Amino acid sequence: MTRSTRRYLVVTPCRDEGEFIGRTIETMAAQTVRPTTWVIVDDGSTDDTPEILEQASAQHDFIKIVRRDDRGERKVGPGVIEAFYAGYNAVDPEDYEFICKMDADLELPARYFERLIEEMEREPRLGAVSGKMFLRDEYGRLVHERRGDDHAAGPTKFYRRTCFEDIGGFVRMVGWDGIDGHMCRMKGWIARSIMDDEIKVVHLRQMGSSHKGVLHGRVRGGQGKWRIGSSPWYLLATAVYRMADKPYVIGACAMTWGYFKAMLSGVERMDDPEYLRHLRRYEWRALLKGKKRTLKAYDDEIRARFAAGASAT
Numbered sequence: 001m002t003r004s005t006r007r008y009l010v011v012t013p014c015r016d017e018g019e020f021i022g023r024t025i026e027t028m029a030a031q032t033v034r035p036t037t038w039v040i041v042d043d044g045s046t047d048d049t050p051e052i053l054e055q056a057s058a059q060h061d062f063i064k065i066v067r068r069d070d071r072g073e074r075k076v077g078p079g080v081i082e083a084f085y086a087g088y089n090a091v092d093p094e095d096y097e098f099i100c101k102m103d104a105d106l107e108l109p110a111r112y113f114e115r116l117i118e119e120m121e122r123e124p125r126l127g128a129v130s131g132k133m134f135l136r137d138e139y140g141r142l143v144h145e146r147r148g149d150d151h152a153a154g155p156t157k158f159y160r161r162t163c164f165e166d167i168g169g170f171v172r173m174v175g176w177d178g179i180d181g182h183m184c185r186m187k188g189w190i191a192r193s194i195m196d197d198e199i200k201v202v203h204l205r206q207m208g209s210s211h212k213g214v215l216h217g218r219v220r221g222g223q224g225k226w227r228i229g230s231s232p233w234y235l236l237a238t239a240v241y242r243m244a245d246k247p248y249v250i251g252a253c254a255m256t257w258g259y260f261k262a263m264l265s266g267v268e269r270m271d272d273p274e275y276l277r278h279l280r281r282y283e284w285r286a287l288l289k290g291k292k293r294t295l296k297a298y299d300d301e302i303r304a305r306f307a308a309g310a311s312a313t
Contacts, residue, residue, distance in 0.1 A: 222258025
């Protein structure tokens with residue numbers, strides 16, 4: 001295991017998150033390894049978010065606030081990435097070994113970032129990682145928001161900076177949080193989310209629900225699958241898998257509708273030829289062999305290439 005500097009930057013784009021961000025700040029302040037810098041980008045909030053952030057920055061010297069003008073609405077997809085880069089460019093990224101894009105509606109366990117750094121130290125080709133996402137039900141029980149293991153969860157993406165730079169950062173389009181994991185593997189990095197009690201993340205708002213509701217979020221998820229370049233067969237398999245999650249069949253239909261509506265409307269999608277070849281190869285292997293076996297095979301191939309390169313030098 002190689003010991004790192006443990007210097008990490010967190011960037012959090014937010015807009016009108018007064019209901020949740022106070023709890024996120026509390027759990028960040030309680031981290032056993034705090035961020036070197038936490039840049040919170042207030043993307044034109046109209047609620048009490050600015051006051052909460054002002055108070056937090058006065059209490060914690062690692063918090064830096066960047067304010068953007070109100071654009072009149074919450075902009076998802078590329079709008080989130082624009083806000084992220086407003087924070088990212090407010091510091092010198094080379095001062096940090098790790099970079100995290102994090103949402104403002106999360107509750108983190110105390111050792112969350114310490115454990116992610118330990119995973120990075122243990123696995124030299126691990127480029128992007130997160131814990132798994134959970135919701136609290138009406139009885140206070142944690143319910144897993146089922147997502148694959150093949151990428152870091154969108155609400156808390158923790159990168160080795162060299163990996164983040166290698167993949168070219170975030171693509172400024174809807175689906176950015178699905179593209180990055182495939183870009184990692186294409187560039188020879190491992191991307192994963194890990195089921196571990198010490199890094200369970202409580203999502204204070206259901207993932208994929210969007211601020212306009214769950215069904216709107218599912219439609220947007222289907223559109224995202226189109227935009228990232230997924231095949232219709234892989235989309236349908238994903239929709240069937242999602243039928244186990246609320247709102248069950250309706251949610252799966254909404255996702256399918258979103259994909260084919262985007263296709264028929266000629267919505268822009270990722271068009272990088274190398275990326276698309278990689279994605280299609282990955283999806284067919286996952287459909288034929290299962291995602292777990294496919295992901296393990298990719299990770300083993302990446303480790304083998306890295307070991308061969310290291311031994312050659």
